[in-house]
Amino acid sequence: LIEVKDLKKVYGVEEDSAVYALDGMNASVDRGEFAAIMGPSGSGKSTLMNILGCLDTPSAGQYILDGRDVSGLSKDDLADVRNQKIGFIFQSFNLLPRLSALDNVMLPLLYDTREAQPQEMQRQRAIAALESVGLGHRTGHHPNQLSGGQQQRVAIARALINQPPLILADEPTGNLDSRSSVEIMDLLHDLHKQGATIVMVTHEPDIARHAGRILCVRDGRLISDGRGGNN
Amino acid sequence: LIEVKDLKKVYGVEEDSAVYALDGMNASVDRGEFAAIMGPSGSGKSTLMNILGCLDTPSAGQYILDGRDVSGLSKDDLADVRNQKIGFIFQSFNLLPRLSALDNVMLPLLYDTREAQPQEMQRQRAIAALESVGLGHRTGHHPNQLSGGQQQRVAIARALINQPPLILADEPTGNLDSRSSVEIMDLLHDLHKQGATIVMVTHEPDIARHAGRILCVRDGRLISDGRGGNN
Ligand SMILES: Nc1ncnc2c1ncn2[C@@H]1O[C@H](COP(=O)(O)OP(=O)(O)OP(=O)(O)O)[C@@H](O)[C@H]1O
Numbered sequence: 001l002i003e004v005k006d007l008k009k010v011y012g013v014e015e016d017s018a019v020y021a022l023d024g025m026n027a028s029v030d031r032g033e034f035a036a037i038m039g040p041s042g043s044g045k046s047t048l049m050n051i052l053g054c055l056d057t058p059s060a061g062q063y064i065l066d067g068r069d070v071s072g073l074s075k076d077d078l079a080d081v082r083n084q085k086i087g088f089i090f091q092s093f094n095l096l097p098r099l100s101a102l103d104n105v106m107l108p109l110l111y112d113t114r115e116a117q118p119q120e121m122q123r124q125r126a127i128a129a130l131e132s133v134g135l136g137h138r139t140g141h142h143p144n145q146l147s148g149g150q151q152q153r154v155a156i157a158r159a160l161i162n163q164p165p166l167i168l169a170d171e172p173t174g175n176l177d178s179r180s181s182v183e184i185m186d187l188l189h190d191l192h193k194q195g196a197t198i199v200m201v202t203h204e205p206d207i208a209r210h211a212g213r214i215l216c217v218r219d220g221r222l223i224s225d226g227r228g229g230n231n
Numbered sequence: 232l233i234e235v236k237d238l239k240k241v242y243g244v245e246e247d248s249a250v251y252a253l254d255g256m257n258a259s260v261d262r263g264e265f266a267a268i269m270g271p272s273g274s275g276k277s278t279l280m281n282i283l284g285c286l287d288t289p290s291a292g293q294y295i296l297d298g299r300d301v302s303g304l305s306k307d308d309l310a311d312v313r314n315q316k317i318g319f320i321f322q323s324f325n326l327l328p329r330l331s332a333l334d335n336v337m338l339p340l341l342y343d344t345r346e347a348q349p350q351e352m353q354r355q356r357a358i359a360a361l362e363s364v365g366l367g368h369r370t371g372h373h374p375n376q377l378s379g380g381q382q383q384r385v386a387i388a389r390a391l392i393n394q395p396p397l398i399l400a401d402e403p404t405g406n407l408d409s410r411s412s413v414e415i416m417d418l419l420h421d422l423h424k425q426g427a428t429i430v431m432v433t434h435e436p437d438i439a440r441h442a443g444r445i446l447c448v449r450d451g452r453l454i455s456d457g458r459g460g461n462n
């Protein structure tokens with residue numbers, strides 16, 4: 001489903017000292033796989049995820065998604081891919097502050113250019129999505145009226161509401177206690193069993209063990225790629 | 232150093248369904264202690280920390296800091312307490328987006344109403360603070376040019392630069408890999424050995440074990456308070 005070839009991402013900051021956030025990465029992920037990405041802070045994990053999520057473009061190299069070179073896609077195609085094919089759980093949530101939890105979760109449904117469902121049906125789906133992350137009692141709260149872990153769970157519900165075939169999760173349990181983490185991992189496992197492909201960044205080994213494969217990143221490069229554990 | 236008596240915090244949202252973020256909390260922390268707070272997502276930990284940090288006021292109950300009832304302090308007194316006595320590491324970092332990492336870390340020095348040091352000396356202290364969290368090579372970057380864990384470390388450097396006697400850390404390692412987490416915990420231990428009082432919220436048991444005491448919170452109340460482990 002995913003193939004990256006010699007992927008590079010360079011930033012030029014501080015008197016032209018170039019920062020290679022990605023420094024030649026090669027990897028592929030099969031449809032239906034559950035892969036974890038680990039690595040030190042600043043090693044390029046979120047940068048890679050942003051490119052996989054079609055939110056950013058590489059400085060060099062290729063990203064082939066579902067057989068198509070993403071650099072060849074139009075802006076509209078990319079928007080549809082992001083809305084329909086990919087569910088992105090951001091490391092810093094990226095909720096809209098002026099919308100309630102419910103409206104934040106409904107956004108992917110509103111932007112879906114495929115046949116639109118009636119508003120009431122969308123609303124029910126959003127309520128169900130929030131209930132699945134334990135937030136049925138917080139639908140009307142705005143992000144600044146929610147705890148850190150609650151905001152993270154709203155971001156998770158929003159990413160999963162369209163049942164996307166590819167889930168990109170960047171530190172999905174970073175702000176969650178162990179019981180909420182278990183609930184979220186169970187949710188991801190259910191989706192995986194139903195056929196979703198999952199790529200998950202985590203710095204917690206116990207969470208990474210849920211995946212069938214762990215890719216280790218360092219200084220913008222892949223340094224190990226192992227299958228084992230659950231699969 | 233810290234005493235909270237029957238502390239309550241109520242929010243009224245969603246058709247007047249009152250949310251008791253804190254529902255009658257009693258606790259005290261001695262000078263020089265290192266205490267961890269654990270509990271489920273949404274149980275009131277950050278709400279408590281905001282009150283301890285003089286950033287929020289309770290709906291009922293008392294907060295006595297260093298022998299003084301905080302509700303009796305003037306706005307200026309509170310600003311001085313926050314600047315000189317307390318170092319706050321926020322769960323969501325709260326960095327100023329238009330300032331570089333260096334300028335973000337320097338802010339507490341600029342706001343210090345005690346004798347001001349020369350600009351160059353403040354700058355050197357800020358550089359040293361960033362080096363102590365492994366970010367000496369990122370001083371000029373702005374928050375949106377930093378990884379999640381790097382932003383967290385800038386927030387840590389900023390909280391600690393004034394060497395405050397009370398450190399309030401809300402999930403300080405939530406976005407850090409294990410090696411960076413170890414470095415941050417070592418830093419906190421050094422400050423603790425030098426006499427700082429530390430109250431740290433974490434959902435990771437391995438991190439909580441660094442403290443001499445673990446307080447467990449649930450639904451806005453203290454449900455257990457145990458000493459053991461390191462002390
Ligand atoms: N401004 C607000 N209005 C209404 N409810 C609020 C507000 N702020 C917080 N809450 C509620 O208060 C409760 C406690 O929030 P708090 O942020 O203290 O939790 P927490 O223990 O820090 O959680 P986490 O581990 O997820 O960070 C939550 O249920 C939250 O929804």
Ligand SMILES: Nc1ncnc2c1ncn2[C@@H]1O[C@H](COP(=O)(O)OP(=O)(O)OP(=O)(O)O)[C@@H](O)[C@H]1O
Binds near residue numbers: 011040047091380407
């Ligand atoms: N816009 C930018 N300009 C300059 N450098 C950047 C920019 N964005 C990211 N970087 C740098 O790229 C590197 C990789 O960042 P990235 O966010 O991918 O790290 P990460 O592996 O996700 O880290 P973490 O585990 O801390 O979240 C970092 O060293 C960061 O400072």
Ligand SMILES: [Mg+2]
Binds near residue numbers: 091379
């Ligand atoms: Mg990241």
Ligand SMILES: [Mg+2]
Binds near residue numbers: 148
């Ligand atoms: Mg919190």
